[in-house]
Amino acid sequence: MTSSDDSTAGSLRKALAGAGPLGAPDPWEAAIRKVAQHQDRAEFKKLFDHYAPMIKAFLSKGISSYADRSLAEEMTQEVMLKVWNKADSFNPAKASVNTWIFTIARNTRIDFIRRNGRADRTIDIEDIWHEADSPEPVVELQQRRVETMIRNAMATLPEEQALVLEKAFMESKSHNEIAEELALPLGTVKSRIRLALSKLQILIDR
Amino acid sequence: MISYHPDSRYLTDFATANLPLAEAVCVSAHLEFCGKCRAHVQQLTDVGGHMFARLQPEAVSEDSFAALMARVSAGAQEQAPVVTVQTPREELDETTQSHVFLPRAVRRLVSGSLDKLRWVQLGKALRVAPLQVSDESRDTAIYDIRAGGRMPEHEHRGEEITVLLQGSFSDADGSYSRGDFVVRHAGESHQPTATMDKDCICLVCLERPVRPRGLLYRLLEPLVNYRLQRLNRSVA
Ligand SMILES: [Zn+2]
Numbered sequence: 001m002t003s004s005d006d007s008t009a010g011s012l013r014k015a016l017a018g019a020g021p022l023g024a025p026d027p028w029e030a031a032i033r034k035v036a037q038h039q040d041r042a043e044f045k046k047l048f049d050h051y052a053p054m055i056k057a058f059l060s061k062g063i064s065s066y067a068d069r070s071l072a073e074e075m076t077q078e079v080m081l082k083v084w085n086k087a088d089s090f091n092p093a094k095a096s097v098n099t100w101i102f103t104i105a106r107n108t109r110i111d112f113i114r115r116n117g118r119a120d121r122t123i124d125i126e127d128i129w130h131e132a133d134s135p136e137p138v139v140e141l142q143q144r145r146v147e148t149m150i151r152n153a154m155a156t157l158p159e160e161q162a163l164v165l166e167k168a169f170m171e172s173k174s175h176n177e178i179a180e181e182l183a184l185p186l187g188t189v190k191s192r193i194r195l196a197l198s199k200l201q202i203l204i205d206r
Numbered sequence: 207m208i209s210y211h212p213d214s215r216y217l218t219d220f221a222t223a224n225l226p227l228a229e230a231v232c233v234s235a236h237l238e239f240c241g242k243c244r245a246h247v248q249q250l251t252d253v254g255g256h257m258f259a260r261l262q263p264e265a266v267s268e269d270s271f272a273a274l275m276a277r278v279s280a281g282a283q284e285q286a287p288v289v290t291v292q293t294p295r296e297e298l299d300e301t302t303q304s305h306v307f308l309p310r311a312v313r314r315l316v317s318g319s320l321d322k323l324r325w326v327q328l329g330k331a332l333r334v335a336p337l338q339v340s341d342e343s344r345d346t347a348i349y350d351i352r353a354g355g356r357m358p359e360h361e362h363r364g365e366e367i368t369v370l371l372q373g374s375f376s377d378a379d380g381s382y383s384r385g386d387f388v389v390r391h392a393g394e395s396h397q398p399t400a401t402m403d404k405d406c407i408c409l410v411c412l413e414r415p416v417r418p419r420g421l422l423y424r425l426l427e428p429l430v431n432y433r434l435q436r437l438n439r440s441v442a
Contacts, residue, residue: 054259057262058261100255110223154257165253173222204217205211
């Protein structure tokens, strides 16, 4: 979707978040573009050296409980292969490189868990977690892109709120799983996460 | 106008991909109707991207990049042209001659067409078609309530999510229209009535009762229970 709504959002996002603290553009955007346009292996090597260890760290957190570490290595390769293959679908108006690679790692992880659990696959992960090409435009929330806000506010979160965010986003745990692990009522976990999100200017009504 | 949205738990568990698959299908369907929730999911995903970028890196093995590039080279040689199956975004509803917009996840689950589903007629007003989602804790189905039709009042033993795909219905708590994401908790009972002008087509996801039974029975159980209750009442 390339409506005017989206390109406005894109420039807004760049102004807010794509640029680094000093207004420098995200250097990894250019690297992804070169991989997409010229299958540039030297640039891809740079991306790999930077992102593969982070991907492995993320996947290790999510799978450490039930699988050995060589699996994280294998899946990291899988994620980077997708980065190579999908580089031309990267849209800087929709996501930063960090967010884009995070979603690929997230989807690879859940896809792996599913395939391991059951053989029959009636629906692909990509059919559920997709960039909706819906005719309904994304609403311009006050801060649609919140990376600047996140950067500034994350450090000031009380420990108990930072902890639940860490468990949800990096350890890939659901509200229920967090509640069980921390021996807290589900409602407490929900309100802690909601409170933390509101400090990052993500204001969800309920 | 969409009035009912998934709460922060659904949206966060969706953005972190920790939602049971059948519920994720419901949230995904709602997102295609709702720009506001889609913006929230983007924001939440940015939180993930931010935290991801600040993880303590874990070294990968030295030959990892070479192995990956070997796969890339091998893949390039045998790469077949990518075939994307185009399923229509809308389909003609034969009874009402109106177009039904189906969100991508639903389109995929019904293999493109509502008419090809295995429908089970339940009285005059309601037909139900079970869907296969590999999810052990939930049952998923499409409900089609005839325009003006009324479902029997029924009570849920588990949580129920309804996403309206077409038409509208109302019950004692409110009225719901296309795109709405309605949650009913265990123990709540309701009696939905479709509005007069159009059939109401819904995506429904039901939490499974603890004791497993046949798929179709579980989907119909709230309604069957209702009939049994009525029967018992009239006998007593
Ligand atoms: Zn919504």
